[in-house]
Amino acid sequence: xxxxxxxxxxxxxxxxxxxxxxxxxxxxxxxxxxxxxxxxxxxxxxxxxxxxxxxxxxxxxxxxxxxxxxxxxxxxxxxxxxxxxxxxxxxxxxxxxxxxxxxxxxxxxxxxxxxxxxxxxxxxxxxxxxxxxxxxxxxxxxxxxxxxxxxxxxxxxxxxxxxxxxxxxxxxxxxxxxxxxxxxxxxxxxxxxxxxxxxxxxxxxxxxxxxxxxxxxxxxxxxxxxxxxxxxxxxxxxxxxxxxxxxxxxxxxxxxxxxxxxxxxxxxxxxxxxxxxxxxxxxxxxxxxxxxxxxxxxxxxxxxxxxxxxxxxxxxxxxxxxxxxxxxxx
Amino acid sequence: xxxxxxxxxxxxxxxxxxxxxxxxxxxxxxxxxxxxxxxxxxxxxxxxxxxxxxxxxxxxxxxxxxxxxxxxxxxxxxxxxxxxxxxxxxxxxxxxxxxxxxxxxxxxxxxxxxxxxxxxxxxxxxxxxxxxxxxxxxxxxxxxxxxxxxxxxxxxxxxxxxxxxxxxxxxxxxxxxxxxxxxxxxxxxxxxxxxxxxxxxxxxxxxxxxxxxxxxxxxxxxxxxxxxxxxxxxxxxxxxxxxxxxxxxxxxxxxxxxxxxxxxxxxxxxxxxxxxxxxxxxxxxxxxxxxxxxxxxxxxxxxxxxxxxxxxxxxxxxxxxxxxxxxxxx
Numbered sequence: 001x002x003x004x005x006x007x008x009x010x011x012x013x014x015x016x017x018x019x020x021x022x023x024x025x026x027x028x029x030x031x032x033x034x035x036x037x038x039x040x041x042x043x044x045x046x047x048x049x050x051x052x053x054x055x056x057x058x059x060x061x062x063x064x065x066x067x068x069x070x071x072x073x074x075x076x077x078x079x080x081x082x083x084x085x086x087x088x089x090x091x092x093x094x095x096x097x098x099x100x101x102x103x104x105x106x107x108x109x110x111x112x113x114x115x116x117x118x119x120x121x122x123x124x125x126x127x128x129x130x131x132x133x134x135x136x137x138x139x140x141x142x143x144x145x146x147x148x149x150x151x152x153x154x155x156x157x158x159x160x161x162x163x164x165x166x167x168x169x170x171x172x173x174x175x176x177x178x179x180x181x182x183x184x185x186x187x188x189x190x191x192x193x194x195x196x197x198x199x200x201x202x203x204x205x206x207x208x209x210x211x212x213x214x215x216x217x218x219x220x221x222x223x224x225x226x227x228x229x230x231x232x233x234x235x236x237x238x239x240x241x242x243x244x245x246x247x248x249x250x251x252x253x254x255x256x257x258x259x260x261x262x263x264x265x266x267x268x269x270x271x272x273x274x275x276x277x278x279x280x281x282x283x284x285x286x287x288x289x290x291x292x293x294x295x296x297x298x299x300x301x302x303x304x305x306x307x308x309x310x311x312x313x314x315x316x317x318x319x320x321x322x323x324x325x326x327x328x329x330x
Numbered sequence: 331x332x333x334x335x336x337x338x339x340x341x342x343x344x345x346x347x348x349x350x351x352x353x354x355x356x357x358x359x360x361x362x363x364x365x366x367x368x369x370x371x372x373x374x375x376x377x378x379x380x381x382x383x384x385x386x387x388x389x390x391x392x393x394x395x396x397x398x399x400x401x402x403x404x405x406x407x408x409x410x411x412x413x414x415x416x417x418x419x420x421x422x423x424x425x426x427x428x429x430x431x432x433x434x435x436x437x438x439x440x441x442x443x444x445x446x447x448x449x450x451x452x453x454x455x456x457x458x459x460x461x462x463x464x465x466x467x468x469x470x471x472x473x474x475x476x477x478x479x480x481x482x483x484x485x486x487x488x489x490x491x492x493x494x495x496x497x498x499x500x501x502x503x504x505x506x507x508x509x510x511x512x513x514x515x516x517x518x519x520x521x522x523x524x525x526x527x528x529x530x531x532x533x534x535x536x537x538x539x540x541x542x543x544x545x546x547x548x549x550x551x552x553x554x555x556x557x558x559x560x561x562x563x564x565x566x567x568x569x570x571x572x573x574x575x576x577x578x579x580x581x582x583x584x585x586x587x588x589x590x591x592x593x594x595x596x597x598x599x600x601x602x603x604x605x606x607x608x609x610x611x612x613x614x615x616x617x618x619x620x621x622x623x624x625x626x627x628x629x630x631x632x633x634x635x636x637x638x639x640x641x642x643x644x645x646x647x648x649x650x651x652x653x654x655x656x657x658x659x660x
Contacts, residue, residue, distance in 0.1 A: 131572045143510055147518045180473055180560040188477045188557055211564025215572045227518055228561050230510040231554075234541025235562045239569040242461045242545045246605065247577075250598040261595030268580040268588035275576065 001033045002316045004309070005093035008038030009062045009080040010100020011298040015039070018099065019046040021305030026053055029313050035093055037080040059083045062100075065298065069103035073111065081105060085112035088291045095292040095312045097283070099300055106144050109286045109293040116321070118328030121145050122288035123156040123226070124295070125163070126233065127281035130217035136281050137214070138164055139178075139222040143230030144286060150193040153177075154201060157223040159287040159324055161203050164220045166318040167311070176209035176219035178228060183208070190225060198223070240276060279304035282311030291321060331363045332646045334639070335423035338368030339392045339410040340430020341628040345369070348429065349376040351635030356383050359643050365423055367410040389413045392430075395628065399433035403441065411435065415442035418621045425622040425642045427613070429630055436474050439616045439623040446651070448658030451475050452618035453486040453556070454625070455493070456563065457611035460547035466611050467544070468494055469508075469552040473560030474616060480523040483507075484531060487553040489617040489654055491533050494550045496648040497641070506539035506549035508558060513538070520555060528553070570606060609634035612641030621651060 006022060008015040015038050022034050033053050036043050040058035047054055061079035063072045073082055081100050085108040087093040096113065098105050106124065115122060123141035130137055140156040141148065157175050164173035177195055179187045184195055186208055198205040209219050211232060224232065247269075251262035262269070283296035283304075292315045296308040315321075336352060338345040345368050352364050363383050366373050370388035377384055391409040393402045403412055411430050415438040417423040426443065428435050440452060453471035460467055470486040471478065487505050494503035507525055509517045514525055516538060528535040539549050541562060554562065577599075581592035592599070613626035613634075622645045626638040645651075 131576060146510060146516070146521075178561060180476060180557055186476070191476075191557075211561045211566075212568030212571070214565060215568055224561075227510055227521075228558050231508060231541045231558050232561050232565045235544060235565045236541075236569045238542030238545055239566045240573060241542070243570060243573050243602070243606070246461060246602045247599070250602045251595055254595075254598040254601070258595045258598035261591040261593065261598070263591065265581055265584075265588045265591030265595060268584040268591070269577070271584070272573070272576045272580045276573070 002031055002313070003033045003035055003093040004312055004316075005084040005087050005096045006034055006036050007080045007084045007096065007098035007100055008036045008043060009059070010098045011296070011300060013299075013301060014099060015042055015046060017300065017302040018305050020302040022309055024302065025306050025309040029309070032313055035084075035087065037084040037087075057083060057087070063104045065101050067101055067104060069101065069107040072101065072104045073107045081108055082112070085109070088113050088293075094316055095294070097294050097296065097308055097312055099296045099298050099305070102295055105293065105295050106286060109289050113293055114290045116288055116290055116324050116328055118330070119155055119288035119324065120149070121152045122286050123152070123159070124284050125156070125160055125287050126284035127168070127278065128233075128236070129215070129276050129278050129281075131215050131275070132217040134275070135168070135170065135217065135220070136278070137217070137220055137222060138168075139214070139224065139229060139233065140287065141224065141226035141229050142233040142284065143226050145226035148190065148225035148227070150190060150197055153194045153223050153225065154197045155328070156287065157198060157203055157221060158201070158327065160221040160223065162323060163285065163287065163320060166320060166323070167314050170220045172204045173220035174206045174218070175203045175221045175223065176206050178214075178222050178224035178232065179208035179210065181208065181210065194223070244273070280307055283308040285315070288324065289321075292316065332361055332425075332643070333363045333365055333423040334642055334646075335414040335417050335426045336364055336366050337410045337414045337426065337428035337430055338366045338373060339389070340428045341626070341630060343629075343631060344429060345372055345376060347630065347632040348635050350632040352639055354632065355636050355639040359639070362643055365414075365417065367414040367417075387413060387417070393434045395431050397431055397434060399431065399437040402431065402434045403437045411438055412442070415439070418443050418623075424646055425624070427624050427626065427638055427642055429626045429628050429635070432625055435623065435625050436616060439619050443623055444620045446618055446620055446654050446658055448660070449485055449618035449654065450479070451482045452616050453482070453489070454614050455486070455490055455617050456614035457498070457608065458563075458566070459545070459606050459608050459611075461545050461605070462547040464605070465498070465500065465547065465550070466608070467547070467550055467552060468498075469544070469554065469559060469563065470617065471554065471556035471559050472563040472614065473556050475556035478520065478555035478557070480520060480527055483524045483553050483555065484527045485658070486617065487528060487533055487551060488531070488657070490551040490553065492653060493615065493617065493650060496650060496653070497644050500550045502534045503550035504536045504548070505533045505551045505553065506536050508544075508552050508554035508562065509538035509540065511538065511540065524553070574603070610637055613638040615645070618654065619651075622646065
């Protein structure tokens with residue numbers, strides 16, 4: 001039986017939404033066992049007793065969003081996140097899901113779960129929506145690394161391409177490099193060098209991609225340095241939420257006519273929103289660790305967590321980590 | 331009389347939209363003379379004869395969007411852009427407006443018009459919209475430089491702050507650094523160092539800003555390295571246009587009900603679109619040159635060009651370039 005460690009205390013809707021999501025996914029995943037790390041009283045209250053697929057590990061501390069990551073990992077030794085990470089490290093669990101403090105989860109991932117031998121730096125990789133289909137694309141790294149070297153980006157591209165193929169079922173994923181122009185000689189030294197590395201690799205490298213093309217579905221995997229990737233991901237999310245917020249406000253606070261219009265156009269507006277629903281792709285994976293670590297947004301509801309649980313099951317089923325271990329230990 | 335050099339041949343709607351825009355702005359700007367560089371036959375056909383505010387300089391070549399910038403500048407010596415830039419260099423014109431090839435305009439700006447003594451690198455700076463007001467914000471550099479050093483960013487911040495104050499009328503502009511977190515020690519070495527430089531400057535530095543906060547109106551000036559700025563600007567524009575495209579498509583191709591809804595909600599939707607209309611702020615200014623050079627989008631219509639003409643008049647009225655010259659020659 002595969003064992004998934006669930007940090008039940010992270011995120012705004014913890015632990016209720018997390019428990020609800022796992023209980024919904026559980027019957028679909030009979031091969032998985034879910035180990036909940038969190039407040040014992042609350043866990044017992046929310047979870048069914050005598051269920052072979054469920055285990056509770058009582059923890060007494062919680063890492064908060066405002067906690068400094070490294071300090072939190074070192075001092076909150078009985079926090080749900082740190083204890084869960086230790087179970088993964090010790091082989092008592094096979095993967096870790098958390099909605100908590102991103103920096104702390106990256107820190108626990110790198111220092112407790114540990115890097116795969118041969119992987120220079122783990123990279124954080126969400127799956128993002130595209131305009132033209134429900135396929136989405138992966139982008140790596142979106143902020144696990146403030147400073148990046150060419151060889152990091154090559155490894156991230158290799159791991160993300162493997163993820164796109166095995167977990168998302170994309171055949172020969174198109175890999176593109178986020179750059180400031182289409183031509184091969186664009187960018188700073190880092191990106192010029194990465195272009196050559198990708199060109200010389202066995203990946204299906206399709207060249208540079210620019211910021212405005214990201215949501216157009218031109219690539220299945222976009223590789224970027226962690227600083228730019230972080231800024232770009234946040235800019236896309238910020239722009240989307242500002243426009244949607246203004247639209248809602250404009251439609252609901254502009255008199256009866258606009259309100260009626262919004263009501264009539266409801267289905268059409270919903271179909272746009274559902275295309276841009278990135279929850280259905282699961283969470284962001286920290287690729288390159290000894291076991292899968294998945295971060296889901298702190299604001300996630302049960303539906304988003306449900307997809308992250310299914311995503312982890314798929315990553316384990318495809319044995320992604322062992323593929324990486326074999327690849328990079330060469 | 332101030333003289334504005336107009337590259338009449340650049341952009342998708344050249345020369346008609348450009349001529350239309352200038353003719354509209356002309357009566358409002360009696361102190362300005364507009365020198366059109368372009369095909370003589372077309373210019374004479376479109377422009378009134380015997381007008382003290384208008385002059386035509388015949389050119390025979392056009393730099394195309396697909397031309398390689400440096401090569402184009404060197405070989406197309408009789409192109410509208412190169413000749414216009416030379417007039418500015420020789421003091422026969424005071425500023426340059428173009429809708430043409432961005433790379434070529436940057437090249438002509440830097441190598442023909444020339445840098446202000448003491449400015450390490452010119453930076454490209456558009457004005458972008460914000461959610462909460464019509465004020466917008468400036469972001470610099472959005473791609474004139476693939477590689478950036480700390481001192482470049484400090485100078486860009488100083489010039490952009492001066493622009494925000496004098497041209498946009500913002501008192502004590504709030505200057506923020508685009509970074510991957512809120513805390514002072516975030517980012518790579520470049521951004522950590524810039525944080526300190528800004529902190530120690532006389533600017534109204536408000537700290538780091540993250541990608542998702544850009545459109546929220548938290549800063550009047552955002553300073554960023556040219557690589558990240560380019561990716562972020564394109565990502566914001568791309569996300570906006572993808573969402574708007576999908577909305578239009580969703581509302582118009584989802585049956586009668588959605589169409590009727592769109593009709594009723596038309597004014598509300600328009601008010602959202604007008605908030606995100608960045609044309610009203612003019613074009614992107616290449617700050618740090620001996621004379622103002624403004625780039626307007628190649629797809630711009632007459633309305634957008636009109637605002638760019640007004641913007642250039644304001645830059646000249648405020649004598650921004652001499653302010654920079656005094657500041658940086660110290």
